[in-house]
Amino acid sequence: xxxxxxxxxxxxxxxxxxxxxxxxxxxxxxxxxxxxxxxxxxxxxxxxxxxxxxxxxxxxxxxxxxxxxxxxxxxxxxxxxxxxxxxxxxxxxxxxxxxxxxxxxxxxxxxxxxxxxxxxxxxxxxxxxxxxxxxxxxxxxxxxxxxxxxxxxxxxxxxxxxxxxxxxxxxxxxxxxxxxxxxxxxxxxxxxxxxxxxxxxxxxxxxxxxxxxxxxxxxxxxxxxxxxxxxxxxxxxxxxxxxxxxxxxxxxxxxxxxxxxxxxxxxxxxxxxxxxxxxxxxxxxxxxxxxxxxxxxxxxxxxxxxxxxxxxxxx
Amino acid sequence: xxxxxxxxxxxxxxxxxxxxxxxxxxxxxxxxxxxxxxxxxxxxxxxxxxxxxxxxxxxxxxxxxxxxxxxxxxxxxxxxxxxxxxxxxxxxxxxxxxxxxxxxxxxxxxxxxxxxxxxxxxxxxxxxxxxxxxxxxxxxxxxxxxxxxxxxxxxxxxxxxxxxxxxxxxxxxxxxxxxxxxxxxxxxxxxxxxxxxxxxxxxxxxxxxxxxxxxxxxxxxxxxxxxxxxxxxxxxxxxxxxxxxxxxxxxxxxxxxxxxxxxxxxxxxxxxxxxxxxxx
Numbered sequence: 001x002x003x004x005x006x007x008x009x010x011x012x013x014x015x016x017x018x019x020x021x022x023x024x025x026x027x028x029x030x031x032x033x034x035x036x037x038x039x040x041x042x043x044x045x046x047x048x049x050x051x052x053x054x055x056x057x058x059x060x061x062x063x064x065x066x067x068x069x070x071x072x073x074x075x076x077x078x079x080x081x082x083x084x085x086x087x088x089x090x091x092x093x094x095x096x097x098x099x100x101x102x103x104x105x106x107x108x109x110x111x112x113x114x115x116x117x118x119x120x121x122x123x124x125x126x127x128x129x130x131x132x133x134x135x136x137x138x139x140x141x142x143x144x145x146x147x148x149x150x151x152x153x154x155x156x157x158x159x160x161x162x163x164x165x166x167x168x169x170x171x172x173x174x175x176x177x178x179x180x181x182x183x184x185x186x187x188x189x190x191x192x193x194x195x196x197x198x199x200x201x202x203x204x205x206x207x208x209x210x211x212x213x214x215x216x217x218x219x220x221x222x223x224x225x226x227x228x229x230x231x232x233x234x235x236x237x238x239x240x241x242x243x244x245x246x247x248x249x250x251x252x253x254x255x256x257x258x259x260x261x262x263x264x265x266x267x268x269x270x271x272x273x274x275x276x277x278x279x280x281x282x283x284x285x286x287x288x289x290x291x292x293x294x295x296x297x298x299x300x301x302x303x304x305x306x307x308x309x310x311x312x313x314x315x
Numbered sequence: 316x317x318x319x320x321x322x323x324x325x326x327x328x329x330x331x332x333x334x335x336x337x338x339x340x341x342x343x344x345x346x347x348x349x350x351x352x353x354x355x356x357x358x359x360x361x362x363x364x365x366x367x368x369x370x371x372x373x374x375x376x377x378x379x380x381x382x383x384x385x386x387x388x389x390x391x392x393x394x395x396x397x398x399x400x401x402x403x404x405x406x407x408x409x410x411x412x413x414x415x416x417x418x419x420x421x422x423x424x425x426x427x428x429x430x431x432x433x434x435x436x437x438x439x440x441x442x443x444x445x446x447x448x449x450x451x452x453x454x455x456x457x458x459x460x461x462x463x464x465x466x467x468x469x470x471x472x473x474x475x476x477x478x479x480x481x482x483x484x485x486x487x488x489x490x491x492x493x494x495x496x497x498x499x500x501x502x503x504x505x506x507x508x509x510x511x512x513x514x515x516x517x518x519x520x521x522x523x524x525x526x527x528x529x530x531x532x533x534x535x536x537x538x539x540x541x542x543x544x545x546x547x548x549x550x551x552x553x554x555x556x557x558x559x560x561x562x563x564x565x566x567x568x569x570x571x572x573x574x575x576x577x578x579x580x581x582x583x584x585x586x587x588x589x590x591x592x593x594x595x
Contacts, residue, residue: 029419029420029421029498030420030421030422032415032419032497032498032499033415033419033420033421033424033498034415034421036411036412036414036415036419036498036502037411037412037415037416037427039407039408039411039412040408040409040411040412040431040468040473041412041427041431043408043465043467043468044431044434044468044470046449047442047446047449047464047465047468048434048437048442048465048468050445050449051441051442051443051444051445051446051449052437052441052442054444054445054448055441055442055444055445058444058445110336110339113332113335113336114336116328116329116332118329119329119332119333121333125336125339125340126585127581128340128343128344129339129340129343130577130581130584130585131343131344131347131574131577132343132346134523134573134574134577134584135347135570135573135574136526136527136544136545136548136566136569136570136573137527137529137545138527138529138545138548138549138566138569139350139548139566139567139569139570140346140570142548142552142562142563142565142566143346143347143349143350143563143566144346146349146350146353146559146562146563147346147349149559151362152361152362152363152364152366152559154349154366157364157365157366186342186343186346189343190343191588194585194588194589195588195589195591197589198589218328243438246438247438247439247440249529249530250527250529250530253529253533253549254529254548254549254552257552257553257556258553269440270438270440270530273440274440274530274533277443277444278447278533278534283444286444287441287444289440290438290440290441290444291441293438293440293441294437294438294441297438298436
C-alpha cells in the first residue's frame with residue numbers, strides 16, 4: 001500500500017531527504033534494493049540466525065547416541081554451573097583477557113615513539129611489528145613451543161646464561177597459562193599499534209606545538225595530550241581486545257599437546273566448548289556453555305561502557 | 316655552543332628512540348629467524364646444549380619430509396581455495412548489501428541493517444554446532460565448499476563498505492539515472508569502482524582471517540586430503556612431536572603464502588586495520 005500511495009508524511013520526508021530513488025518508479029527501485037540484499041540475507045538466515053536459534057534449542061536438549069535429541073530442560077545449564085572444569089576454564093579465560101590487555105600499553109608506547117617528529121623508518125618499524133599478527137597462529141604456536149622447550153629451548157638457554165633455572169614453560173601448570181598469554185601479547189601488539197598510530201595521527205599537531213612552546217617535555221606531552229585524546233581509541237581497542245581474548249582457542253589448541261599435564265590450567269572456555277561439542281559428544285552442555293560465554297562477553301562489554309565515562313574524553 | 320647543545324640532545328633522543336624501537340622489532344622478528352634456522356638444522360643438531368646459532372650444515376631435507384609425511388600440497392591448495400572462496404564471496408555479497416543499505420531507499424532498511432549488524436556480536440561458538448549440522452545435511456563434510464560457505468557472509472565487511480558508500484556524492488548516481496542506467500548498472504560500473512580502496516582493504520583482511528582460521532576447518536574437514544594448512548599443521552604436530560626441524564619447516568611453509576601477500580599488499584593491510592579501528 002505504502003509504495004503505491006505514499007502518505008503525505010512519507011512523501012514530505014522523502015522530499016526532504018532527496019531520496020536516491022529520485023524520479024524512477026519507487027516500487028522498482030525498492031525491488032532492486034531487496035535483490036541487492038537478498039544474497040547476504042539468505043546467507044545470514046541460513047548460517048547465522050537459524051543456527052543461533054538452533055543452538056538455543058540444543059542447550060535444553062541432550063543428544064542421543066543414535067541421533068535425535070531429547071528435551072532435558074535446564075539440566076545442561078545446571079551441569080555447566082556445577083562443573084569445576086567450567087569455572088577453571090573461566091578463570092583461565094579471564095587471565096588471558098587480563099594478560100592480553102597488556103598489548104595495549106605496549107602498543108601505545110611504541111606508537112608514541114613512532115610519533116616522534118622527523119623519525120625515519122616509521123613504515124619499516126610498523127611493518128615489522130605487524131608481522132606476528134599476519135602469521136598463521138598455528139605456526140606461531142609451534143615456533144613458541146620450540147622457544148619454550150624445556151630441554152633445548154632458546155629461552156631456557158638465555159635464562160640459564162643469566163643464572164636462572166630452566167623450566168618446562170608450557171607443561172608446568174604454574175607457568176603454562178602465562179606462557180600462552182605472552183604469545184598472545186606478542187602476536188597482537190602490532191595490530192593495536194596500527195590502530196593507535198591512526199588515532200594519534202588524528203590529534204592536531206598544534207596541540208603539541210603549543211605545549212612545546214609552554215615548555216612541556218616529551219613525557220608531559222604524552223600524558224597531557226596524547227593519552228587523553230587517544231582515550232576513545234583506547235576504549236575501542238580494549239573492547240576488541242577483551243572480546244577476542246575471551247574467545248582464545250587457536251594458540252591453546254596448538255601449544256597444548258594432548259598429554260600435556262597443564263591442559264586443565266590453560267584451557268579456555270572455547271577450548272572446553274570444542275572438546276564437549278566435537279570430541280566428547282556433549283553438544284547440549286556445549287551449547288549451554290556457549291550461551292554462558294556470550295553472557296560473560298555481554299556483561300563485561302557493558303561494564304566497560306559504564307566505566308568509560310570515568311576515563312574516556314571525547315573531544 | 317648554545318646552538319649545538321639542543322641539537323645534540325635531539326640526536327641522543329632519536330638514537331634512544333631507534334634503540335628502543337629496534338629492540339622491539341627484534342623481539343617481533345627473531346622467532347621467525349629462529350624458525351628458519353631450526354628448519355635448516357638436523358634433528359641431532361637441535362638437541363645440542365648449548366644450541367648452535369647457525370646450522371653446522373644447511374640441511375633442507377626437513378622441507379621434503381613435510382611433504383612426504385602429510386598431503387601438504389593438497390592442504391596448501393585447500394587453504395588457497397578456502398581463502399579465495401571466502402574473499403570473493405564477501406566482496407560480492409557484502410558490497411551488494413552495503414550499497415543498498417547506504418544508497419537506496421526501501422522499507423525496513425534500518426531494521427534490517429540493525430539485524431545484520433547483530434551478527435557481529437555473536438561469538439562463533441554459538442553457531443558452529445548447527446552450522447556443522449547444516450554442512451552435514453548438505454552432504455558437504457570434507458569438501459572444499461564446507462570450508463568457505465559460512466565465511467562468505469560477513470557483517471563486518473558489509474558495515475565497512477557501507478561506511479565508504481555513504482561518503483560518495485549523490486550527483487553521480489543521479490546523472491547516471493537520467494542517462495537511463497538501471498540500479499545494477501549504476502552499482503557495478505559507477506559506484507563500485509569508487510570504493511576500490513575499501514574493497515582492497517576488505518579483501519586482504521578477509522584473506523588473512525580465512526588463511527589463519529582453525530576452529531571451523533578442524534570441525535568440518537577431518538580428512539587430511541581436504542584440510543587446509545592450518546588444521547594440517549596440527550596433525551603434523553601430532554606426528555612429529557619433538558622433531559622441531561620438520562615442524563619449523565612445516566610452519567614456515569604454511570605461513571609463507573600469507574606473509575608474501577602481506578609484503579606486497581602491506582598498505583592495504585594497514586588500511587584495513589586502521590579502518591576497523593576508526594569505526595567507533
